[in-house]
Amino acid sequence: MDFLRCESLLLFLCVIGCCAGQDILPDGPVDAVLGRDLVLATLFHEKPDYSFMIWSFNGGSEPVSVATLGATSGLTVNPDYEGRVSVNATNGYLSLTSLKSEDTGDYSFTIVSTKGVTKTAEIKLRVLKPVSDVVVRSDLPEAVEHNSTVTLTCSAQGSFLTFTWKNDSAPIKADGKRLTLKDEETSSTLTVSAVLRSDLIGPITCTAANKLEKETSAPFNLTVHYGPDKVVLSPPNSPQFIRSGSNFSLSCSASSSPAATFVWFRNQTAFEASGPVLTLEMIQKLGSGNQVEEYTCRAKNTKTQRSVSSLAVSFAVMDAVSGTRIIGPDVTLIAGNSTVNLSCQATAGTVKTRTWLKDGKPVSASSRLVFSADQSSIKIDPLQKEDGGQYTCQLANPINTDHASFNMVVNFGPEPAVVVGEEAVEVNDPVKLTCSASSVPPANFTWKFNGTVTPEKTAQYTIKTAVYKNTGMYTCEAHNAITGKTATYSHKLSVKEEGALDEGLSDGAIAGIIIAVLVALAAAIGLIVYCRQKVPVESPY
Numbered sequence: 001m002d003f004l005r006c007e008s009l010l011l012f013l014c015v016i017g018c019c020a021g022q023d024i025l026p027d028g029p030v031d032a033v034l035g036r037d038l039v040l041a042t043l044f045h046e047k048p049d050y051s052f053m054i055w056s057f058n059g060g061s062e063p064v065s066v067a068t069l070g071a072t073s074g075l076t077v078n079p080d081y082e083g084r085v086s087v088n089a090t091n092g093y094l095s096l097t098s099l100k101s102e103d104t105g106d107y108s109f110t111i112v113s114t115k116g117v118t119k120t121a122e123i124k125l126r127v128l129k130p131v132s133d134v135v136v137r138s139d140l141p142e143a144v145e146h147n148s149t150v151t152l153t154c155s156a157q158g159s160f161l162t163f164t165w166k167n168d169s170a171p172i173k174a175d176g177k178r179l180t181l182k183d184e185e186t187s188s189t190l191t192v193s194a195v196l197r198s199d200l201i202g203p204i205t206c207t208a209a210n211k212l213e214k215e216t217s218a219p220f221n222l223t224v225h226y227g228p229d230k231v232v233l234s235p236p237n238s239p240q241f242i243r244s245g246s247n248f249s250l251s252c253s254a255s256s257s258p259a260a261t262f263v264w265f266r267n268q269t270a271f272e273a274s275g276p277v278l279t280l281e282m283i284q285k286l287g288s289g290n291q292v293e294e295y296t297c298r299a300k301n302t303k304t305q306r307s308v309s310s311l312a313v314s315f316a317v318m319d320a321v322s323g324t325r326i327i328g329p330d331v332t333l334i335a336g337n338s339t340v341n342l343s344c345q346a347t348a349g350t351v352k353t354r355t356w357l358k359d360g361k362p363v364s365a366s367s368r369l370v371f372s373a374d375q376s377s378i379k380i381d382p383l384q385k386e387d388g389g390q391y392t393c394q395l396a397n398p399i400n401t402d403h404a405s406f407n408m409v410v411n412f413g414p415e416p417a418v419v420v421g422e423e424a425v426e427v428n429d430p431v432k433l434t435c436s437a438s439s440v441p442p443a444n445f446t447w448k449f450n451g452t453v454t455p456e457k458t459a460q461y462t463i464k465t466a467v468y469k470n471t472g473m474y475t476c477e478a479h480n481a482i483t484g485k486t487a488t489y490s491h492k493l494s495v496k497e498e499g500a501l502d503e504g505l506s507d508g509a510i511a512g513i514i515i516a517v518l519v520a521l522a523a524a525i526g527l528i529v530y531c532r533q534k535v536p537v538e539s540p541y
């Protein structure tokens with residue numbers, strides 16, 4: 001009965017003490033790591049007045065005594081705690097060694113003074129499992145951008161864990177849409193739907209922590225396959241014609257993970273070429289290319305299963321024109337009697353245009369000059385002297401222009417000969433007669449005097465000092481050895497006595513007089529005709 005009353009009193013005191021007791025224990029809770037040692041401190045700095053100090057424990061069901069320290073009777077330890085606990089006789093600190101999980105709970109401390117005043121306080125202890133084995137795992141070994149939903153699980157050992165995720169150094173936060181986070185006791189799940197290539201290159205780390213400890217996972221990467229993105233053909237444009245055999249190629253690129261594979265198409269038809277570069281050599285090996293055709297490349301990513309085509313580039317392959325030559329006559333050509341045909345050919349290349357020039361100017365058709373339908377030859381019939389000259393034929397295509405020349409020599413003449421020189425000289429005067437006659441090849445000249453051949457063989461006949469017997473007829477004969485034609489011209493010379501030519505009117509004056517007389521005569525005739533028309537003639541009837 002006494003005991004019961006005492007217990008009730010203690011409980012009553014305890015309730016009072018609880019309310020006033022926090023000046024004997026600090027605020028809790030206290031966290032401690034499993035297996036480690038712990039001291040539960042009181043707030044006493046010096047030895048208080050006490051007859052008993054009592055530590056008890058409530059693990060959730062019933063309170064049990066841990067240890068009681070009597071000022072005179074000494075320490076009494078609950079057998080369950082034997083060897084693990086001690087109470088400092090000076091300040092009442094409770095020491096607990098080798099903490100167990102079951103030590104988690106409420107500890108109460110009661111101090112009974114020598115006067116029987118009792119104070120009680122409580123403090124909560126949490127024994128935490130250490131944080132360990134923090135690992136990030138993915139439910140997928142690799143992912144496909146936009147398609148995959150990736151779930152990363154961070155698991156850890158430990159108690160009272162909280163998890164944080166980081167991408168490189170930036171915290172990952174749930175956005176309620178693509179990114180969701182779900183925490184459980186010993187794991188956290190990060191779910192990324194429609195994953196992007198940038199989401200998980202991180203590296204991603206997960207940190208598990210409790211009050212006392214934290215541990216971070218090893219960096220985690222997940223390969224997110226993507227692409228091919230925009231597929232680019234280079235060069236994006238090309239000339240319409242590419243010179244056959246030249247160093248031309250198309251290259252295709254696309255950003256893609258893993259790297260894309262490339263196949264090529266000509267006019268939408270796949271042709272047997274793969275790889276990022278399509279060379280002209282491959283195009284030519286795989287057939288013509290002589291028409292303007294469209295080339296595209298298609299990039300394919302085997303992981304994402306996506307294929308993307310480039311824009312098209314169009315061109316044709318063309319051979320350069322080479323080996324141009326003119327085939328012309330190899331016989332002697334004579335004006336008025338020859339016909340010629342010049343034809344122009346190339347040994348290689350596709351000729352698109354043919355142009356003929358003579359002495360640098362375009363050749364035009366005429367009644368004597370006709371072009372063949374394809375302009376590859378010209379025919380001149382009959383040949384005339386003005387047809388002689390340098391003929392050039394130009395063969396061109398969009399790649400290049402090649403040309404050849406032919407020098408055409410047209411033999412003709414001599415044309416009518418002319419002698420220029422004095423007609424009358426005084427004795428001892430010099431005489432110089434010049435004969436000319438246009439001719440190809442140049443004519444050979446011979447001179448005759450009064451019908452007798454002279455030794456002179458040039459175009460000029462000279463007499464240093466004239467004598468009377470030089471008077472007579474000088475005939476120049478111009479002869480063309482190729483045409484066989486000869487032209488002659490006779491010139492009269494008279495040698496007169498000294499002074500005979502000084503007087504008299506000059507040739508100019510004589511000409512002036514003659515003209516004046518003619519003009520006067522014409523005026524007179526004109527007047528007469530005029531008068532005849534104006535004056536009415538009487539009818540004879």
Ligand SMILES: *[C@@H]1O[C@H](CO)[C@@H](O)[C@H](O)[C@H]1NC(C)=O
Pocket residue numbers: 088089090091
């Ligand atoms: C008890 O606590 C006092 C004061 O803090 C200290 O000096 C003393 O060494 C402690 N006693 C034991 C047995 O630990």
Ligand SMILES: *[C@@H]1O[C@H](CO)[C@@H](O)[C@H](O)[C@H]1NC(C)=O
Pocket residue numbers: 201202203219220221
């Ligand atoms: C993650 O990826 C980055 C970039 O590809 C690389 O530099 C890093 O070494 C990777 N880390 C791990 C743990 O695979």
Ligand SMILES: *[C@@H]1O[C@H](CO)[C@@H](O)[C@H](O)[C@H]1NC(C)=O
Pocket residue numbers: 247
């Ligand atoms: C072809 O062109 C490329 C790039 O212009 C150059 O690197 C290469 O040496 C060239 N090859 C030949 C055979 O000229």
Ligand SMILES: *[C@@H]1O[C@H](CO)[C@@H](O)[C@H](O)[C@H]1NC(C)=O
Pocket residue numbers: 144147303304305
């Ligand atoms: C990705 O998603 C698209 C559209 O939903 C689908 O057509 C495609 O087959 C998917 N790709 C892969 C590799 O699963």
Ligand SMILES: *[C@@H]1O[C@H](CO)[C@@H](O)[C@H](O)[C@H]1NC(C)=O
Pocket residue numbers: 334337483
């Ligand atoms: C023109 O040619 C014909 C035949 O070749 C020849 O008989 C004739 O003599 C020639 N005439 C001239 C002026 O050369």
Ligand SMILES: *[C@@H]1O[C@H](CO)[C@@H](O)[C@H](O)[C@H]1NC(C)=O
Pocket residue numbers: 341342343370371372377378379
């Ligand atoms: C010139 O000769 C060639 C070959 O003999 C012939 O094919 C061509 O038609 C001739 N040209 C003309 C304009 O007659």
Ligand SMILES: *[C@@H]1O[C@H](CO)[C@@H](O)[C@H](O)[C@H]1NC(C)=O
Pocket residue numbers: 450469471472473
């Ligand atoms: C040449 O002929 C002319 C006229 O026909 C004559 O006057 C002259 O005496 C002749 N000269 C000679 C050297 O024969």
